Amino acid sequence: xxxxxxxxxxxxxxxxxxxxxxxxxxxxxxxxxxxxxxxxxxxxxxxxxxxxxxxxxxxxxxxxxxxxxxxxxxxxxxxxxxxxxxxxxxxxxxxxxxxxxxxxxxxxxxxxxxxxxxxxxxxxxxxxxxxxxxxxxxxxxxxxxxxxxxxxxxxxxxxxxxxxxxxxxxxxxxxxxxxxxxxxxxxxxxxxxxxxxxxxxxxxxxxxxxxxxxxxxxxxxxxxxxxxxxxxxxxxxxxxxxxxxxxxxxxxxxxxxxxxxxxxxxxxxxxxxxxxxxxxxxxxxxxxxxxxxxxxxxxxxx
Numbered sequence: 001x002x003x004x005x006x007x008x009x010x011x012x013x014x015x016x017x018x019x020x021x022x023x024x025x026x027x028x029x030x031x032x033x034x035x036x037x038x039x040x041x042x043x044x045x046x047x048x049x050x051x052x053x054x055x056x057x058x059x060x061x062x063x064x065x066x067x068x069x070x071x072x073x074x075x076x077x078x079x080x081x082x083x084x085x086x087x088x089x090x091x092x093x094x095x096x097x098x099x100x101x102x103x104x105x106x107x108x109x110x111x112x113x114x115x116x117x118x119x120x121x122x123x124x125x126x127x128x129x130x131x132x133x134x135x136x137x138x139x140x141x142x143x144x145x146x147x148x149x150x151x152x153x154x155x156x157x158x159x160x161x162x163x164x165x166x167x168x169x170x171x172x173x174x175x176x177x178x179x180x181x182x183x184x185x186x187x188x189x190x191x192x193x194x195x196x197x198x199x200x201x202x203x204x205x206x207x208x209x210x211x212x213x214x215x216x217x218x219x220x221x222x223x224x225x226x227x228x229x230x231x232x233x234x235x236x237x238x239x240x241x242x243x244x245x246x247x248x249x250x251x252x253x254x255x256x257x258x259x260x261x262x263x264x265x266x267x268x269x270x271x272x273x274x275x276x277x278x279x280x281x282x283x284x285x286x287x288x289x290x291x292x293x294x295x296x297x298x299x300x301x302x
Contacts, residue, residue, distance in 0.1 A: 012054055013049060013052070016049075016060045016061075020060075020064050020065075022298045022300045023061075023300050023302065024045060024068045025038055025039070025042060025297075025299070026111075027131065027132075027136065028072045029111070029299070030111060030131045031069070031072040031076060031128055031131055032072055032079060033092035033093060033120065034079065034093050034289075035095060035291070035292045035297065036288075037075050041068060041071045041075055045064065045067045045068045048067050048071075049064060049067060062138075062142050065138070065142070065146065066146040069132065070146060072128070073124055073125070080124070086214075087212070087220075088212055088218055088220040088221075089210060089211050089219075089220065089222065090120075090211060091117070091284050092113060092117070092252075093284070093292060094113070094251040094268040094270060094290070094292070094293050095111070095251055095292045095293075095297040095299070096292060096295060096297060097111070097250055097296060098296050099250070101250075101253040102176060102253045103176075106135075107301050108252075108254060110134075110135045111253050111299060112170075112253060112272075113251075113270040113272070113280075113282045114272040114282075115165075118165050118168045119165070121168070122161055125147055125149070125157060126157055126160065126161040126164070127161070128143075128147050129143055129158050130158065130161040130165060132146065133154075133162075134165075135301065136301055178276060179255040182271070182276055182278060183255040183256075183257070183273075186201050186257070186278055187246050187257060189201055190237065190246050191246060193234055193237050195230050195234050198230045198233060199227070199230050201277060203278060204225070205224070205225065205226075207224050208222065208223040208232065208280075208282075208283070209281070209282050209283070210223075210285065211283065211284045211289070212285045213285075213289070215285075215286055215287060216266075216287065218285050219232065229281065242261045242262045244261060245259075245260040245261075245263075246258070246259055247260070249293075251270055251293065252270065254270060255270075255271055256268055256270040256271060258293065258294075259283075265293060267283050267284055267285035268293050269281060269283045
């Protein structure tokens, strides 16, 4: 069920929820990495929000974020159990995003595939605290109320999570022009299938992660190193008897490629780029995760 109350209604609860809906979705998505689960969280948030006495709420935005965070935490713990039974590697659900997301450096980095994967290594509470503090600049008291901890404990969790993420996140922000240039080079390489040119585009320590979810064929473990990644890509392209079309797109605020076989979307290949080379490749083939890859999803930090 979609948490989109009718705009024909004019009651204050509905107006406030609709006004902050994109923010709440972004909070839930960054905590969960799944648009479908984020939508479920918003539905649960809405059902609780309409029962609130608004006269008793000083900051309605903060209150909504608090409800969303609590519901997302509950969902995240359930998802972690599902991931244990997931076939192969689990990648966040790619979202087709509008150009303004890519232009907002802070937002684009926070939803990038690379950072979302780093967030997967945090505990549910650490992830919630990190997202609220580092991404949405939420105060410690507000976070404490959302995660049911003391402000002092939240500060400690935030420090630990920040240190963990900083040690693993990309080392620098890449300009849109640099991203486009590398993407165009990589796209040409895929179209020609030349192994040596491919090696020139890949960083020596590049990592490729594939997500087929047990539905589509995919490598079950990460592929490490330029030579192994190049061999995998060239081999995968060579096995396809159907026409392959590769087109640039923007998912999660970053450069990516949409791969089509016989005119149908086969998967989204997201890239991480540093020093004009590809350092990370994240290929989502699981069709259940491609429902947001062709229609823009609005995201916001405000």
